[in-house]
Amino acid sequence: EDKVVQSPLSLVVHEGDTVTLNCSYEVTNFRSLLWYKQEKKAPTFLFMLTSSGIEKKSGRLSSILDKKELFSILNITATQTGDSAIYLCAAAPRRSNYGGSQGNLIFGKGTKLSVKP
Amino acid sequence: GAGVSQTPSNKVTEKGKYVELRCDPISGHTALYWYRQSLGQGPEFLIYFQGTGAADDSGLPNDRFFAVRPEGSVSTLKIQRTERGDSAVYLCASSFAPVTNTEAFFGQGTRLTVV
Numbered sequence: 001e002d003k004v005v006q007s008p009l010s011l012v013v014h015e016g017d018t019v020t021l022n023c024s025y026e027v028t029n030f031r032s033l034l035w036y037k038q039e040k041k042a043p044t045f046l047f048m049l050t051s052s053g054i055e056k057k058s059g060r061l062s063s064i065l066d067k068k069e070l071f072s073i074l075n076i077t078a079t080q081t082g083d084s085a086i087y088l089c090a091a092a093p094r095r096s097n098y099g100g101s102q103g104n105l106i107f108g109k110g111t112k113l114s115v116k117p
Numbered sequence: 118g119a120g121v122s123q124t125p126s127n128k129v130t131e132k133g134k135y136v137e138l139r140c141d142p143i144s145g146h147t148a149l150y151w152y153r154q155s156l157g158q159g160p161e162f163l164i165y166f167q168g169t170g171a172a173d174d175s176g177l178p179n180d181r182f183f184a185v186r187p188e189g190s191v192s193t194l195k196i197q198r199t200e201r202g203d204s205a206v207y208l209c210a211s212s213f214a215p216v217t218n219t220e221a222f223f224g225q226g227t228r229l230t231v232v
Binding site: 004006040042043044088090105106107109 | 150161173206224225
């Protein structure tokens with residue numbers, strides 16, 4: 001059964017700290033891995049990773065994928081209170097061989113990050 | 118519209134009742150997805166539409182759940198004979214490309230509470 005596992009499930013840090021969030025996956029016909037930030041209800045897209053070893057970066061956030069070891073990490077440097085949220089990792093399967101579309105993302109449970117002032 | 122709109126934002130219903138949840142996707146987005154998120158869990162895939170047709174409904178938990186998208190835009194998720202275990206946040210997302218979820222934008226969700 002396809003699954004995505006995130007760790008830790010929750011994390012409390014102080015402003016200015018650097019954090020690393022982990023995501024491991026076991027997905028048949030894996031295509032890509034995505035990171036979302038969820039505040040309140042709507043997840044907002046952060047990164048999509050398709051190739052191993054290529055870091056994606058956006059401001060203080062960065063992420064990398066290891067397709068051999070089947071994991072990804074999300075780093076946040078110089079954390080701010082506004083970074084407090086649930087960070088979701090999701091794996092996207094490849095389009096099926098018979099040409100049908102696959103629209104499902106397989107999400108992990110998320111990491112709840114709390115940044116204290 | 119500017120973003121994915123879901124209505125209502127909150128719905129409380131009695132066990133056994135029928136409910137409809139609405140999703141209005143971003144204009145021009147052909148792909149539409151429904152997910153369900155229970156407390157402390159990640160979103161769980163329910164169904165995916167490409168245009169008017171359900172391209173993948175493998176995530177619907179049972180036959181009490183049904184979704185439509187008759188004109189390829191607005192979608193309605195319908196739940197019959199609701200049970201307390203159906204309580205969750207129901208998220209809708211839309212995108213231009215059918216399987217490229219990078220472009221998928223999520224709505225604010227409908228929080229369904231079955232009492």
